[in-house]
Amino acid sequence: MAMTMTQKILAKHAGLEEVKAGQLIEANIDLALANDITGPVAIREMEKAGFEKVFDKDKIALVMDHFAPNKDIKSAEQCLECREFAKRHNITHFYDVGEMGIEHALLPEKGLTASGELIIGADSHTCTYGALGAFSTGVGSTDLAAGMATGKAWFKVPSAIKFVLTGKKAPYISGKDIILYIIGKIGVDGALYRSMEFVGDGVAELSMDDRFSICNMAIEAGAKNGIFPVDSKTMMYMKGRVNREITVYEADEDAEYDEVYEINLSELKPTVACPHLPENTKFVDELDKIEINQAVIGSCTNGRIEDMRIAAEILKGKHVAKGVRTIIIPATQEVYMQCILEGLMQIFIEAGAIVSTPTCGPCLGGHMGILAHGERSISTTNRNFIGRMGHITSEVYLSSPAVAAASAVMGYICSPADVK
Numbered sequence: 001m002a003m004t005m006t007q008k009i010l011a012k013h014a015g016l017e018e019v020k021a022g023q024l025i026e027a028n029i030d031l032a033l034a035n036d037i038t039g040p041v042a043i044r045e046m047e048k049a050g051f052e053k054v055f056d057k058d059k060i061a062l063v064m065d066h067f068a069p070n071k072d073i074k075s076a077e078q079c080l081e082c083r084e085f086a087k088r089h090n091i092t093h094f095y096d097v098g099e100m101g102i103e104h105a106l107l108p109e110k111g112l113t114a115s116g117e118l119i120i121g122a123d124s125h126t127c128t129y130g131a132l133g134a135f136s137t138g139v140g141s142t143d144l145a146a147g148m149a150t151g152k153a154w155f156k157v158p159s160a161i162k163f164v165l166t167g168k169k170a171p172y173i174s175g176k177d178i179i180l181y182i183i184g185k186i187g188v189d190g191a192l193y194r195s196m197e198f199v200g201d202g203v204a205e206l207s208m209d210d211r212f213s214i215c216n217m218a219i220e221a222g223a224k225n226g227i228f229p230v231d232s233k234t235m236m237y238m239k240g241r242v243n244r245e246i247t248v249y250e251a252d253e254d255a256e257y258d259e260v261y262e263i264n265l266s267e268l269k270p271t272v273a274c275p276h277l278p279e280n281t282k283f284v285d286e287l288d289k290i291e292i293n294q295a296v297i298g299s300c301t302n303g304r305i306e307d308m309r310i311a312a313e314i315l316k317g318k319h320v321a322k323g324v325r326t327i328i329i330p331a332t333q334e335v336y337m338q339c340i341l342e343g344l345m346q347i348f349i350e351a352g353a354i355v356s357t358p359t360c361g362p363c364l365g366g367h368m369g370i371l372a373h374g375e376r377s378i379s380t381t382n383r384n385f386i387g388r389m390g391h392i393t394s395e396v397y398l399s400s401p402a403v404a405a406a407s408a409v410m411g412y413i414c415s416p417a418d419v420k
Helices: 005-014 038-048 073-088 103-109 124-132 141-150 175-186 201-205 208-221 232-238 305-315 333-341 344-350 401-410
Strands: 024-028 031-035 060-063 093-095 118-121 135-138 152-156 160-166 195-199 225-227 259-264 271-273 281-283 294-297 325-328 376-379 395-398
Touching: 005 024, 005 118, 005 135, 005 195, 005 225, 031 038, 031 103, 031 141, 038 073, 038 141, 060 073, 060 103, 073 093, 103 124, 103 208, 118 124, 118 141, 124 135, 124 208, 124 225, 124 232, 135 225, 141 152, 160 175, 160 201, 175 208, 175 259, 175 271, 175 281, 195 208, 208 225, 208 232, 208 305, 294 305, 294 401, 305 333, 305 344, 305 401, 333 344, 376 401
Parallel strands: 031 060, 031 118, 060 093, 118 135, 160 195, 160 259, 195 225, 294 325, 294 376, 376 395
Antiparallel strands: 024 152, 271 281, 271 395
């Protein structure tokens, strides 16, 4: 029976020769991930069920990133609970202030995710690691509790949608523009519980940071996961990071797909998602100078070094518009350090921006950039639901780092080409 990439990975981890869409399976996991919000719930559920040990102290990652450094007493208590659990079970991959980063940027950077692996995380954007040719997906905290204790998880095998990428992208077009365009095309439920498989000659046009950004937002189309084929860029990224055997899976030529979409990258233009859904997309040149109060460049979607570089390229020698609070958040300590080494921090600060320690912060309305009533933000984050970044009357426009940086300079949402 012909299978997709995702189906092959699931079959292998379930110990089966083949699986088909809709089949229920129990599979072994390679990594279980939790953060400072979802971790405490999973820990309590695991202990309530009577489990006294984790299945493998080397295959659990706990990352303190959502409300860390702690913003209040409640968040401090949540992190303390994770710290004590990590100490009690001698968890190898525990990342706290000074070592942590935003989880979905940190784990690939640390080599904890690799091609062919099966990864679950109690965070919906765990689908990010499909950029490496892995099957990764978000689960609830109770499912994660079972995974941490047994090393297994239940899945319904997803069917798939194929996205054939062709052509060459124009300057300043990034993975964020591509995935926003796709979500605008198919809707926030267009890939509901299905695998989004990205193929075609256009894949070679995409950097690893582009691919991470695209897979990160697969969940915003309702997908179970997003996944890219493994090529030389993938292998180069993992070289020196992953120190274990890597398995590469390829979809069968006659694998079945529910739908096939062709995306010509050369036709794409800078794209934003207007309030209040990621599917409410428009090309920037369709908007009429929408003024902003805040610009956020960072998050698990767009806080990597490539994102920092493009923002600095646009901000260099310029200053953000008066009244526009510009918040830049490198996703990890490594990215932060690289920004310092390349002189990007000086560019950001001279442009009138502030730079935060790695944190999810404003993305979920946590801290470091909450919006007041009626305020409007351009943001490189992944969701723009009502009240997502603060007051229920505030608005969030999702964009690439290039568009966010240009908009910060001009004071309204614009294309990088509009910056004078």
